[in-house]
Amino acid sequence: MSKAEEYVSDRNNILKKEENMFLGSSLILNERERVLDNHILNLRSDDPTLSYQNSHDFIPKKHFFECRMNMVDTEIFNILRRLPKGHSLHTHLLAAASIDFIIANITYRDNVYGKLINDQFKLRFLKPDEATKDGWFSLEEKRKNDTNFDSWLKQQLSLIVQCPRESYPSLESVWEKFEGKFSAIYHLISYKPAFEDYYYQCLKELYEDNIMYGEFRATPLPFYDLDGGVYKAEDFFHTILEVEEKFKEDHYDFIGVRYIHSFNRGISLEDLRKELEDLLTMKEKFPKLIVGLDFEGFEEHGHTLLDFHEELINVREKLDFFFHAGETNWFGHTDCNLVDAVLMKSKRIGHGFALSRHPQLMNLVFENNIAIEHCPISNQVLLLNDDPRNHPIIPLLSKGFPVVICNDDPAVWGATGLSYDWYVTFLAMTPKKCGLKVLKQFALNSIRFSALDKDDKVKAMDVWSRRWVKFISEMIEEI
Numbered sequence: 001m002s003k004a005e006e007y008v009s010d011r012n013n014i015l016k017k018e019e020n021m022f023l024g025s026s027l028i029l030n031e032r033e034r035v036l037d038n039h040i041l042n043l044r045s046d047d048p049t050l051s052y053q054n055s056h057d058f059i060p061k062k063h064f065f066e067c068r069m070n071m072v073d074t075e076i077f078n079i080l081r082r083l084p085k086g087h088s089l090h091t092h093l094l095a096a097a098s099i100d101f102i103i104a105n106i107t108y109r110d111n112v113y114g115k116l117i118n119d120q121f122k123l124r125f126l127k128p129d130e131a132t133k134d135g136w137f138s139l140e141e142k143r144k145n146d147t148n149f150d151s152w153l154k155q156q157l158s159l160i161v162q163c164p165r166e167s168y169p170s171l172e173s174v175w176e177k178f179e180g181k182f183s184a185i186y187h188l189i190s191y192k193p194a195f196e197d198y199y200y201q202c203l204k205e206l207y208e209d210n211i212m213y214g215e216f217r218a219t220p221l222p223f224y225d226l227d228g229g230v231y232k233a234e235d236f237f238h239t240i241l242e243v244e245e246k247f248k249e250d251h252y253d254f255i256g257v258r259y260i261h262s263f264n265r266g267i268s269l270e271d272l273r274k275e276l277e278d279l280l281t282m283k284e285k286f287p288k289l290i291v292g293l294d295f296e297g298f299e300e301h302g303h304t305l306l307d308f309h310e311e312l313i314n315v316r317e318k319l320d321f322f323f324h325a326g327e328t329n330w331f332g333h334t335d336c337n338l339v340d341a342v343l344m345k346s347k348r349i350g351h352g353f354a355l356s357r358h359p360q361l362m363n364l365v366f367e368n369n370i371a372i373e374h375c376p377i378s379n380q381v382l383l384l385n386d387d388p389r390n391h392p393i394i395p396l397l398s399k400g401f402p403v404v405i406c407n408d409d410p411a412v413w414g415a416t417g418l419s420y421d422w423y424v425t426f427l428a429m430t431p432k433k434c435g436l437k438v439l440k441q442f443a444l445n446s447i448r449f450s451a452l453d454k455d456d457k458v459k460a461m462d463v464w465s466r467r468w469v470k471f472i473s474e475m476i477e478e479i
């Protein structure tokens with residue numbers, strides 16, 4: 001071998017070694033899968049927007065609000081939409097069903113009222129006499145005089161704007177608006193009859209995106225109706241289970257849903273102690289549904305996990321942890337929540353955006369098989385990462401870390417299901433030579449790292465495998 005040949009051989013060896021380290025590289029595809037794999041690789045290499053020369057047209061580089069419709073028009077998106085993606089593991093319940101559904105199907109009902117309270121718009125159901133007395137306006141009346149009301153309403157319920165980079169100049173400003181969106185619909189969705197339809201829609205949007213199971217982060221909503229009904233926290237969980245049963249009657253292969261209790265980071269120590277007791281009581285009543293706990297809200301504000309470590313250590317035998325941690329671009333303070341998430345044996349870590357700057361923690365996450373819940377569109381909209389090609393998950397994917405793709409709060413940015421987040425991850429965060437293997441691995445990871453028990457996981461894998469075989473057959477026929 002000449003020196004030049006030796007050089008090229010060394011070069012190829014390095015690239016081959018790296019290729020073999022990437023997530024999903026150890027999977028072996030069968031003959032039929034390889035046909036689709038080749039097709040996907042061809043799509044990646046033939047697409048003119050996926051080259052340096054045309055990088056200004058590279059879709060995921062644009063802000064999601066500006067490129068959502070471009071994504072939908074691509075063949076790769078179409079494949080991802082139809083691909084059985086397994087499970088959805090990180091979604092906040094109040095942002096799980098699309099805003100268009102809420103506007104068209106819930107706000108057009110009788111007795112829906114709106115009011116600006118301390119600069120925050122809120123919606124709820126009320127009896128007409130109560131509404132007039134407290135200064136709420138009727139949406140029905142408003143729409144008679146204002147034909148643009150629904151577009152104004154959509155702006156109140158989502159973050160979508162024409163020029164996101166100008167409208168949200170800082171992380172603080174976007175988080176303030178973001179948290180207001182939950183406040184706007186909180187009482188609207190807490191109206192029990194509306195919640196039942198809302199929740200059914202949450203499951204439907206998963207199912208239509210070829211997702212067979214979901215885990216929702218939430219707190220029990222304070223249900224009410226206009227007939228004087230009095231509801232307790234356990235009615236919320238009963239309703240969740242009843243709607244799920246109904247959904248399964250209509251969609252026989254849907255696996256189900258699990259609930260992760262999400263305390264607000266601002267909770268006081270005293271309230272946390274009391275609410276943990278309540279949660280343990282609920283866990284005894286709904287042992288399968290309630291799988292664990294988390295803290296939500298802007299990670300720069302409120303308490304750290306360390307503030308609560310004593311209380312959390314005391315319950316960790318009874319409840320699993322699924323902590324948001326390291327959803328920050330700071331180094332040396334907020335990101336240290338990752339230390340506590342790992343030490344407290346969190347089953348998965350929400351975002352873990354700052355993980356790649358902590359080598360010791362990276363080792364522990366890998367050794368302990370803690371999955372990272374990667375939410376790329378959330379990270380872009382909430383200003384942690386602008387161009388997804390620079391996302392810090394990429395070095396973790398390159399080393400084969402257990403990553404699951406999640407959607408966080410899809411309704412707030414006009415997404416449904418997981419396909420959009422899969423699209424961004426696939427095109428912006430995996431190398432050009434990656435095809436079906438990494439996609440299959442993402443689906444398998446979502447099942448493996450879900451909170452389902454052993455038996456349910458076997459069932460879920462069986463459902464997914466059947467759908468996968470069918471998907472491969474259908475795609476091959478169309479190629």
Ligand SMILES: [Zn+2]
Pocket residue numbers: 090092324350408
């Ligand atoms: Zn989240």
